Amino acid sequence: MSKENYRRLGDYIREVDVRNRDLKVKELVGLTINKAFIPSVANTIGTDLSNYKVIRKEQFACSLMQVSRDGKMPVAMFEGECAIMSPAYPMFEVVDNNILLPQYLMMWFSRNEFDREASFYAVGGVRGSLTWQDFCDMTLPIPPIEQQRKIVAEYETITKRIRINEQMIIRLEETAQTLYCKMFVDGIDKENLPEGWRIGTLGEIAEIKAGGDKPKSFSNFYTTQCQIPVIANGIENMGIIGYTEYSAINKPAITVSARGTIGVCFIRTKPYYPIVRLISVIPQNRNSLHNLWFQLSYKQFEGDGSVQNQLTIPVLERENIIIPENKILEEFEKRISVIGRVIEVKSVQNTKLNELQSLLLAKMGQIFD
DSSP states (O other): OOOOTEGGGGGGGEEEBBOOOTTTOOOOOEOOTTTTTEOOOOOOTTTGGGGGGGEEEEEEOOOOSSSSHSSSSSEOOSSSSSSEEEEEEEEEEOOOOTTSHHHHHHHHHHHHHHHHHHHHHHBBBTTTOOHHHHHOOOOOEOOHHHHHHHHHHHHHHHHHHHHHHHHHHHHHHHHHHHHHHHHHHTTTTTOOOOOEEEEHHHHHHHHEEOSSSSSSSBBBSSSOOOEEEEEEOGGGGGGGEEESSSOOOOOOEEOOOOBSHHHSSSEEOBBBBEEEEEEEEEESSGGGGHHHHHHHHHHOOOOOSSSSSOHHHHHHHHHHEEEEOOOHHHHHHHHHHHHHHHHHHHHHHHHHHHHHHHHHHHHGGTTOO
């Protein structure tokens, strides 16, 4: 990939340093490693907020610290009207929006390739911080403004579709939760269960398996050859990290993250390939699939106490589970499966839309090729 048409970032941005001297701005925000602003939870009692920096719409904030350690550079474009941030954050803005769109620049910052380059330039040992000068010396392709607008419009169209699906999923999950509570929680005394109900262990009502190594046949994207999701312990994108040719689990199951953030549960109704010790819970009674998912989702799992916190099959097998009579399980599964199918469709759509966004970001590096 030739970079002869790339331009120095510092020639198109300028630092911004406006302080909250009159204390008019009250909203305090922070910056996450995932390149997003969030309401700050910092205790500001006794803090002089007049020295905090003001950030306005389409301005950027970043953190140049510990870039090598984290493998990411926190940087984001502010989309609200105004807020205040810690004076530790460098802030900047695009010099001329008719030459470089802030939204296009944010897309460039969202690329994995950008994070890798920032990590490469970071100095100072393992933690590795980036200097402002090195940040400004990084380069990017800047096509004509009309081309930038087209690229941004395509990206934002996909983003809107993802958000609409996410909102629908949230509403459907709330409906499903209400139904679950009505049928299995409200008015139910665990010490005096209804007739036909009992307490059992997860191991006696489900087969539990752990994922293995990454398959040899693997693609980062859905292809004609690789159509089976490869699933790890992550939360983002429902844990899907790519695709392969063959499945390891072919029955409806519940995956439970067993490393890192343990106990995150997803229902899987289609064949998949679990890896990195991801746990699959395969109910013996298919009518118990969604009921079991709710029960596992509500549990507070504890790891095995090792250095790398993890959830093991023996721990899961011993978990106590309420086992309702099959008639009510069948009724619940019949009613909830309609909601579940729509959630699954929307989730799959978002997985593919996220992949499309990744492709668009990757292609930004090929604009002048």
